[in-house]
Amino acid sequence: MSARFEGTETYIATEDLRVAVNAAVALERPLLVKGEPGTGKTILAHEIAKALGKDIVTWHIKSTTKAQQGLYEYDAVTRLRDGQLGDPKVAEIGNYIIRGKMWQAFAADVAPVLLIDEIDKADIEFPNDLLLELDRMEFYVYETRETVKAKQRPVVVITSNNEKELPDAFLRRCFFHYIRFPDRDTMSRIVEVHYPGLQKALLRDALTVFYDVRDVPGLKKKPSTSELLDWIKLLLVEDIPAETLRQRDPAKLIPPLYGALLKNEQDVQLFERLAFLNRRERGT
Amino acid sequence: MLEGFLLELRDAKLPVSLKEFLTLMEAMQRGIASWNVDDFYYLARATLVKDERHLDKFDRVFGHYFKGLESFAETPAAIPAEWLKRLGEKLLSEEEKRQIEAMGGWDKLMETLQQRLREQNERHQGGSKWIGTEGTSPYGAQGYNPEGVRIGQENRHQRAVKVWDKRDFKNLDDRVELGTRNIKLALRRLRQFAREGADLELDLDDTIRSTARNAGWLDLKLLRERHNAVKVLLLLDIGGSMDGHIRTCAELFSAASSEFKHLAFYYFHNCPYEALWPDAQRRRSDQMPTVDVLRTYDQSYKLIFVGDASMSPYELQEPGASVEHFNDDAGEVWLRRLVGAYPKAVWLNPVPERYWDGTHSIGMIRQLMDDRMFPLTLDGLDRAMRRLTR
Numbered sequence: 001m002s003a004r005f006e007g008t009e010t011y012i013a014t015e016d017l018r019v020a021v022n023a024a025v026a027l028e029r030p031l032l033v034k035g036e037p038g039t040g041k042t043i044l045a046h047e048i049a050k051a052l053g054k055d056i057v058t059w060h061i062k063s064t065t066k067a068q069q070g071l072y073e074y075d076a077v078t079r080l081r082d083g084q085l086g087d088p089k090v091a092e093i094g095n096y097i098i099r100g101k102m103w104q105a106f107a108a109d110v111a112p113v114l115l116i117d118e119i120d121k122a123d124i125e126f127p128n129d130l131l132l133e134l135d136r137m138e139f140y141v142y143e144t145r146e147t148v149k150a151k152q153r154p155v156v157v158i159t160s161n162n163e164k165e166l167p168d169a170f171l172r173r174c175f176f177h178y179i180r181f182p183d184r185d186t187m188s189r190i191v192e193v194h195y196p197g198l199q200k201a202l203l204r205d206a207l208t209v210f211y212d213v214r215d216v217p218g219l220k221k222k223p224s225t226s227e228l229l230d231w232i233k234l235l236l237v238e239d240i241p242a243e244t245l246r247q248r249d250p251a252k253l254i255p256p257l258y259g260a261l262l263k264n265e266q267d268v269q270l271f272e273r274l275a276f277l278n279r280r281e282r283g284t
Numbered sequence: 285m286l287e288g289f290l291l292e293l294r295d296a297k298l299p300v301s302l303k304e305f306l307t308l309m310e311a312m313q314r315g316i317a318s319w320n321v322d323d324f325y326y327l328a329r330a331t332l333v334k335d336e337r338h339l340d341k342f343d344r345v346f347g348h349y350f351k352g353l354e355s356f357a358e359t360p361a362a363i364p365a366e367w368l369k370r371l372g373e374k375l376l377s378e379e380e381k382r383q384i385e386a387m388g389g390w391d392k393l394m395e396t397l398q399q400r401l402r403e404q405n406e407r408h409q410g411g412s413k414w415i416g417t418e419g420t421s422p423y424g425a426q427g428y429n430p431e432g433v434r435i436g437q438e439n440r441h442q443r444a445v446k447v448w449d450k451r452d453f454k455n456l457d458d459r460v461e462l463g464t465r466n467i468k469l470a471l472r473r474l475r476q477f478a479r480e481g482a483d484l485e486l487d488l489d490d491t492i493r494s495t496a497r498n499a500g501w502l503d504l505k506l507l508r509e510r511h512n513a514v515k516v517l518l519l520l521d522i523g524g525s526m527d528g529h530i531r532t533c534a535e536l537f538s539a540a541s542s543e544f545k546h547l548a549f550y551y552f553h554n555c556p557y558e559a560l561w562p563d564a565q566r567r568r569s570d571q572m573p574t575v576d577v578l579r580t581y582d583q584s585y586k587l588i589f590v591g592d593a594s595m596s597p598y599e600l601q602e603p604g605a606s607v608e609h610f611n612d613d614a615g616e617v618w619l620r621r622l623v624g625a626y627p628k629a630v631w632l633n634p635v636p637e638r639y640w641d642g643t644h645s646i647g648m649i650r651q652l653m654d655d656r657m658f659p660l661t662l663d664g665l666d667r668a669m670r671r672l673t674r
Contacts, residue, residue: 019326020330023330080499083499168334176331176333
């Protein structure tokens with residue numbers, strides 16, 4: 001495997017992430033990615049595809065998703081209707097087999113990146129139902145009695161938000177990477193990649209405010225990378241000068257355009273209360 | 285060489301399987317780690333650890349097992365040690381030098397330091413053996429021993445050690461007490477436990493599909509309902525030593541309340557007696573007699589006590605021994621009544637498990653609960669929930 005993942009112009013990959021991705025690509029095993037929401041788990045798969053020059057097949061998992069849907073579905077209702085209308089297609093059962101995302105990935109001539117997004121959303125048994133398929137990269141279609149086998153093993157990236165425990169047998173087959181919340185240096189590099197040429201002062205002050213907000217105890221939803229990026233975009237659009245951010249005026253404890261950072265009513269209230277306490281302390 | 289590492293990981297209760305180990309070997313063979321100790325650490329971590337809660341344990345075992353490896357892997361490490369040594373020699377008298385030689389020289393000093401760090405569990409001041417401040421032990425800050433090693437600076441100079449010695453994942457370890465971050469994870473577990481139900485309902489989609497497949501003959505399909513019939517009666521100890529923990533507990537369970545069909549809170553002080561409070565203020569006027577609680581909530585409720593169970597044994601054993609009022613029946617009797625009324629009951633204790641033996645009343649309550657007492661950590665909560673669903 002010559003292509004190695006080293007991060008891209010739009011994605012900063014830490015060293016440990018690079019090792020994990022390259023191991024998963026070289027050994028053709030799935031890579032399981034976990035981490036706080038908004039740390040770029042889903043983006044990672046897209047960036048791997050971009051870096052390795054592969055297509056991407058995305059399978060978004062919902063609570064109602066069944067493993068079978070990723071393989072194929074047998075559209076019995078259409079077949080019944082066709083049968084009643086006397087459509088000649090009805091004799092061939094293969095006409096009613098609808099390919100799922102995994103089949104698409106298996107059938108591709110050049111192995112794509114297969115992203116199974118938010119696997120923890122599905123039923124507890126879901127990962128178990130995919131064990132064999134992910135391991136051997138093949139499955140059997142009962143209706144047509146054929147075995148579908150991957151032409152080339154796709155690079156499988158699986159993301160999880162930790163809503164459910166994943167079964168051990170499943171975990172054993174994966175490489176695992178936990179995306180930690182980026183530290184300040186990494187964060188400045190990430191922002192730099194998204195907004196090249198951003199004023200140094202603005203970046204520094206925005207990051208200070210951002211990490212301060214994250215440090216406030218009792219926040220229900222801590223702002224994450226994606227929220228920081230949105231917020232900086234807003235600051236740029238509104239043309240807010242860096243000095244505004246640096247103001248340590250207690251009455252203005254709430255950062256400007258806080259709506260991008262705080263997504264929760266209670267968090268906003270918490271901030272207002274803190275601002276109030278702060279004002280009272282300094283007052284008199 | 286690495287088999288020992290695998291065994292040590294397993295000793296540290298990391299669920300590492302042979303398959304994962306073989307995967308690591310395969311990856312090594314393919315040269316993914318490029319013979320660099322940092323890369324090897326990342327690779328081993330990605331291969332062997334599958335849960336962020338185990339990352340900290342892994343870091344510790346890795347640091348312990350590969351002690352010394354860093355010295356040949358990374359070169360810039362040597363300079364500060366030399367510098368220190370020279371500085372030490374400049375400042376030391378002949379007699380002191382001899383003392384250090386007696387201990388085995390610099391390397392020995394560093395090694396002993398590591399060992400003591402491992403032995404020492406808490407902050408220490410003074411004394412002559414343990415690491416701390418202002419002592420005469422050679423380890424620690426501001427010591428009288430001129431060759432004292434300043435913890436947290438000099439022994440951290442080696443880059444390769446740093447990655448796992450930083451122990452970035454400490455707060456993800458499931459044996460630490462619940463923090464705000466960990467609560468979120470714990471809630472997930474409650475949800476999982478709340479999702480279990482065995483009712484049957486008509487699966488409309490599947491029925492249509494099966495009927496179609498059946499060439500129009502009706503084929504009824506039934507499905508397990510994913511409903512949420514878990515009822516929880518929560519009794520929280522409040523006041524005194526519990527104050528620090530109670531907010532955490534209340535947060536935890538109020539956030540979980542949407543997951544349960546029924547969740548009832550009551551408060552008590554130290555031990556439940558004939559009355560409970562629906563409100564954490566515990567005003568005398570709005571007491572609820574415990575008998576009424578027993579009557580209101582039937583035995584399909586799961587009973588969860590949260591309390592440190594730390595009190596004088598008399599408060600449990602003797603009538604009239606409550607710290608606040610005169611109780612006719614002993615606390616023990618009331619506890620027995622509650623546990624008897626609810627077959628599914630657990631006690632969550634914020635006191636770390638290793639101190640339980642030190643408090644007599646904890647042992648008594650544990651016995652009353654048939655050993656269904658669990659520490660208020662993620663791991664403990666998990667065990668408790670499993671016990672409740674059993």
